[in-house]
Amino acid sequence: MKPRPTTAAATITAALTLALTACSSSDTDTDTSASGPGSGVTVSHIHGLALDPADQRLYIATHEGIYTPDAQRKPTLVGDSKDDFMGFTVAGAKTFYASGHPTTGGNKGLIKSTDAGTTWTSLSLSGESDFHALDHAHGTVYGYDSTSGLLRTSKDGRTWKDGAKLQALDIAVSPENPDLLLATTSEGIARSTDGGKTFASGKQPVMAFLSWPAKDALYGIDTDGALHRSTDGGTTWKRAGTVPGGQPQALTAVGADHVLAATQTGVYESKDGGKTFTKRLDVRASAGH
Template identity: 35%
Template sequence: MIASDDGTETWESMLLAGQADFHTLAPTENGVYVYNSVASMLMYSGDGEEWTDLFRGALRDIAVDPDDPDHVLLTTDNGVETYRRGYDPRVLAKTDGIALIEWVDERTVVGLTVDGRVLTSTDSGNKWADAGQVRGDIEALGADSDGWQVATTDGIFESTDQGKWWRSILDLP
């Protein structure tokens, strides 16, 4: 992991230079969760210098609860798992195939399956409903109360109606 404190003019190594591959980062108000895919380790730091290994397991994405930074949702081969620092993760029912996940607000979570189905939960991930579909192989997801954005192999798409309709904001050849 690298950081810049001069507006990206220069970069400095912060953590495990050349020894780790951080596929997923999830910042909180007080720190950051990272997933080291080389060691299959979820890690947390409150200051960017001291790091705590939380647990070992295969993850694809991390979403931090906006009301409780000690609580995260994780996408795994088993589905979505709910995790609180200091406890073991627990698989949420009927979440198979959700690969990318993002918390939209205090209760709403959006998830994407590997085949582009968009799912939503209005109870912090306990129950899910189909919301729509995006085309292409999914790569990244961003969401907030103003809209949801998805990057796929076909382009970048945005929805402002909770995933029902998607408009292309960048087509890829």
């Protein structure tokens, strides 16, 4: 018989399982943003964060479009699309990859923008796949396809290689080794050393999201919003700080000490490795989706 997990471990595992279930909801759940008095739209559920290396502008992928904050920390819609952007990653200056659901329903497959999210082109798997997690590294798109449960990779965004099947919430790719991948699961962090063809069983600690911008800077955020850092590729972890706002919605580290995180109350930025955070965008707390 397997040993019973501690209460704390069981609570974290249950929370991550709920998060996995919530992010697998159908696109009919549309309670993601609402009009705020005198301020236009207020964002309530976020799937991804990125800084465009061209101008360091913050982009926020949500259940109803991609937004960027104005001078008053209020979200401004980028382009015309109010589709549900699930997976979201930056590949270069003004170059984004994304996935998710059109407002009309179905799956977007992999789409690409070369004008910082203003317009999008469908590359592959339209109507078939919904990538809930995307990463771009080493000239390769790495995606976790929630429709099939497969880790998939592509050099050109059009033809894909299928890897392991697993239940994951997020993925991260080593900046040094294209074959080293990590995935967050309800059991802990699962590791692949063969480019995602196979994954070992998840090991503690349990994290909701990961981001790996530099060899000695792998970040993870747990379901309570505590930010952790590993300098040895996930073998050991040290708590770096706490992101304000409770349960996390997204995490992106854009440098060894530069971290962006979204929680239930805002999008926060740290430039000192998680010791302190500044709010970049107001978020309306939401229990849905």
